[in-house]
Amino acid sequence: xxxxxxxxxxxxxxxxxxxxxxxxxxxxxxxxxxxxxxxxxxxxxxxxxxxxxxxxxxxxxxxxxxxxxxxxxxxxxxxxxxxxxxxxxxxxxxxxxxxxxxxxxxxxxxxxxx
Numbered sequence: 001x002x003x004x005x006x007x008x009x010x011x012x013x014x015x016x017x018x019x020x021x022x023x024x025x026x027x028x029x030x031x032x033x034x035x036x037x038x039x040x041x042x043x044x045x046x047x048x049x050x051x052x053x054x055x056x057x058x059x060x061x062x063x064x065x066x067x068x069x070x071x072x073x074x075x076x077x078x079x080x081x082x083x084x085x086x087x088x089x090x091x092x093x094x095x096x097x098x099x100x101x102x103x104x105x106x107x108x109x110x111x112x113x114x
Contacts, residue, residue, distance in 0.1 A: 012050035044102030056089040
């Protein structure tokens with residue numbers, strides 16, 4: 001997940017299990033924010049995935065703390081990661097506030113010009 005953008009998350013799992021990144025990116029790219037129509041990956045909502053021997057710990061944020069779809073998106077993310085990694089998966093709400101700079105850089109440039 002690391003990129004040129006300082007707001008792009010670097011997941012812990014990139015260091016410990018880099019072979020799993022493509023499967024995670026593909027699997028999570030199908031989960032979209034229904035209001036914005038972009039995937040949680042494009043929006044940069046999954047801030048961290050850490051994997052130990054028997055548990056994945058995921059940190060996720062939402063575009064707004066009061067997103068009516070937030071609980072469903074977070075649960076869909078948890079279930080998808082558990083399915084991909086085949087381990088118990090815990091998800092927590094991160095303490096960062098989302099902003100446009102967290103989006104995929106190309107998507108942001110195409111839609112907002114910066």
